[in-house]
Amino acid sequence: MAEPLKVAVLISGRGSNLQALIDAFGPQVADSPVKIALVLSNRPDALGLERAAKAGLKTEIVDHKAFASREDFDVAMDREIRAAGAEFVVLAGFMRLLTEGFINAWKDRMINIHPALLPSFKGLDTHRRALEAGVKFHGCTAHFVRHETDTGPIIAQAVVPVLPGDDEAALATRVLRAEHQLYPLALRLIAEGKVRVDGERVLVAGAPRADGIMFNPAID
Numbered sequence: 001m002a003e004p005l006k007v008a009v010l011i012s013g014r015g016s017n018l019q020a021l022i023d024a025f026g027p028q029v030a031d032s033p034v035k036i037a038l039v040l041s042n043r044p045d046a047l048g049l050e051r052a053a054k055a056g057l058k059t060e061i062v063d064h065k066a067f068a069s070r071e072d073f074d075v076a077m078d079r080e081i082r083a084a085g086a087e088f089v090v091l092a093g094f095m096r097l098l099t100e101g102f103i104n105a106w107k108d109r110m111i112n113i114h115p116a117l118l119p120s121f122k123g124l125d126t127h128r129r130a131l132e133a134g135v136k137f138h139g140c141t142a143h144f145v146r147h148e149t150d151t152g153p154i155i156a157q158a159v160v161p162v163l164p165g166d167d168e169a170a171l172a173t174r175v176l177r178a179e180h181q182l183y184p185l186a187l188r189l190i191a192e193g194k195v196r197v198d199g200e201r202v203l204v205a206g207a208p209r210a211d212g213i214m215f216n217p218a219i220d
Helices: 016-025 048-054 068-081 100-105 126-133 168-191
Strands: 006-012 035-039 060-061 088-091 110-112 137-144 153-161 195-198 201-203
Touching: 006 048, 006 068, 006 168, 016 035, 016 048, 016 068, 016 168, 035 068, 035 168, 048 060, 060 068, 068 100, 088 168, 100 168, 110 168, 126 137, 126 168, 153 168, 153 201, 168 195
Parallel strands: 006 035, 006 088, 035 060, 088 110
Antiparallel strands: 110 137, 137 153, 195 201
């Protein structure tokens, strides 16, 4: 069996996507293709740090408030990531804009999950904007990170229906459940060597393909 992919997971908050990654790849999982080498937060009070500690994972805090510039903050993060032996970065609710230098240093070795079907609804308030636009499907996207916000080669997407009577909270809950399945899938595909970045597109080999047509409202 090949050595597992050593990843650093960056968080800022409660860490629900981190928990999905721990459930899929944590120390309790035998023969995991992924090893979570570090969980790093820019916020000392991030609840995700408690999740990581409970799972027996190494944690570090790099408080962005202690740095005079974004560049200095990113240098400090990069140092901790490399010291932990991580070779890949996973953003899981990390709420800081990264510098171009940091992003370029980890190009094609850093992924993010966004609560919308990119390239639609980049940025914040995705669920409110989806409801206002009247779309019938919404979802989430796992993608490699580029300097422009919420851009980069798309690895995988999950689609959920927008239902009559949905408000932001209901739609957000449905999308978050999809995120918790999609992000471990995307990381597993990468760790197993099935993902190749070709320009700004991702080619996935050896994985089942979606088929068929979905309708919303459904056809009787």
